[in-house]
Amino acid sequence: MARPPASRNGKSNGAEPVDYGPLENWIGFNLRLAQSASFASFARLSKEIGERPGRMATLRLIGQNPGISQTALSRANGRDKSTLTPLLTDFAKRGLIRRTRTRGDRRTYRLALTPAGDRLLGQLTDCAQEHERDLDRVVGLRDRARFLAILRKITAELG
Amino acid sequence: MARPPASRNGKSNGAEPVDYGPLENWIGFNLRLAQSASFASFARLSKEIGERPGRMATLRLIGQNPGISQTALSRANGRDKSTLTPLLTDFAKRGLIRRTRTRGDRRTYRLALTPAGDRLLGQLTDCAQEHERDLDRVVGLRDRARFLAILRKITAELG
DNA sequence: GGGAGATTGTTTTATATCCAACAATCCAAC
DNA sequence: GTTGGATTGTTGGATATAAAACAATCTCCC
Numbered sequence: 001m002a003r004p005p006a007s008r009n010g011k012s013n014g015a016e017p018v019d020y021g022p023l024e025n026w027i028g029f030n031l032r033l034a035q036s037a038s039f040a041s042f043a044r045l046s047k048e049i050g051e052r053p054g055r056m057a058t059l060r061l062i063g064q065n066p067g068i069s070q071t072a073l074s075r076a077n078g079r080d081k082s083t084l085t086p087l088l089t090d091f092a093k094r095g096l097i098r099r100t101r102t103r104g105d106r107r108t109y110r111l112a113l114t115p116a117g118d119r120l121l122g123q124l125t126d127c128a129q130e131h132e133r134d135l136d137r138v139v140g141l142r143d144r145a146r147f148l149a150i151l152r153k154i155t156a157e158l159g
Numbered sequence: 160m161a162r163p164p165a166s167r168n169g170k171s172n173g174a175e176p177v178d179y180g181p182l183e184n185w186i187g188f189n190l191r192l193a194q195s196a197s198f199a200s201f202a203r204l205s206k207e208i209g210e211r212p213g214r215m216a217t218l219r220l221i222g223q224n225p226g227i228s229q230t231a232l233s234r235a236n237g238r239d240k241s242t243l244t245p246l247l248t249d250f251a252k253r254g255l256i257r258r259t260r261t262r263g264d265r266r267t268y269r270l271a272l273t274p275a276g277d278r279l280l281g282q283l284t285d286c287a288q289e290h291e292r293d294l295d296r297v298v299g300l301r302d303r304a305r306f307l308a309i310l311r312k313i314t315a316e317l318g
Numbered sequence: 319g320g321g322a323g324a325t326t327g328t329t330t331t332a333t334a335t336c337c338a339a340c341a342a343t344c345c346a347a348c
Numbered sequence: 349g350t351t352g353g354a355t356t357g358t359t360g361g362a363t364a365t366a367a368a369a370c371a372a373t374c375t376c377c378c
Contacts, residue, residue, distance in 0.1 A: 033314040033318075036314075052333090061182070072177060108357080143309060148184065202336095268327080
């Protein structure tokens with residue numbers, strides 16, 4: 001981690017060295033920082049559209065799986081189902097998704113994108129692809145597949 | 160991802176396949192899921208102690224850098240400084256940290272662990288080490304250094 | 319000295335998130 | 349058929365998080 005030279009009075013200039021101790025080499029801690037940085041980077045790109053990364057993934061999963069239930073969506077998304085309730089209410093109110101009752105099971109909803117939702121998803125996908133290009137550049141083509149495989153393994157075995 | 164056989168009526172049993180579409184191969188999405196899984200795994204381990212991963216890192220950074228300011232701590236932790244205000248208030252109220260005014264600069268606090276805070280950190284470190292062993296097992300010794308280097312690179316270049 | 323601009327920590331406001339509890343509904347075993 | 353247990357989506361309570369605005373304070377440059 002390159003850092004700028006300290007200001008001449010030796011006081012804080014926003015980059016004074018911090019001793020990370022054992023954290024420096026902990027995968028868990030570095031995973032959190034990397035995810036946080038990636039999230040912030042995406043958020044900058046999608047700021048003008050006004051949606052954050054989590055919402056983008058939710059929309060995409062609905063678009064990819066028309067008729068999906070809220071519970072299945074929450075699992076695919078790695079979030080509790082109660083987290084989705086206000087989010088989907090908001091999407092529905094803004095006309096981005098349709099919620100229809102399932103025939104034969106009156107508990108579940110079937111979720112699907114409206115044309116407006118599909119258009120918004122298209123815009124978000126542009127941001128996401130730009131973001132992925134940034135990530136690919138940082139990760140490097142050489143290690144990409146291996147890196148991705150390890151991330152998936154962590155999700156599968158620690159979830 | 161192994162999944163149990165579908166129930167014989169073909170309906171949801173909590174593991175029906177979901178089409179991830181492009182998300183499947185996006186680093187950003189998989190990074191989020193992996194971090195989420197790692198976080199949840201640590202939370203299970205530290206549940207009895209009653210602190211979550213973010214707090215553990217905060218305590219450790221204070222222990223490692225006695226006298227650190229809140230702003231420097233928030234940067235090292237990858238969190239906004241306003242996020243720390245209620246957390247540190249809670250730590251101080253519970254006698255885990257000491258906040259003393261800095262001589263010569265009446266804006267900043269100097270943070271340090273109390274003996275009680277140090278004891279709690281010790282317990283949390285035990286959990287964290289167990290968690291790291293789990294992560295090491297999943298990541299594999301062979302790829303560990305490379306994986307860690309990529310995480311650090313993402314933090315440094317996208318933050 | 320004196321002021322312009324930067325920095326520090328707090329407050330406010332708005333989301334996001336989980337967990338536990340809940341009502342409605344379904345399913346399977348009897 | 350009935351009924352006990354499972355599932356679905358919602359609600360309420362708690363914590364976490366960021367952004368913007370703010371008051372107090374410091375620094376730098378003249």
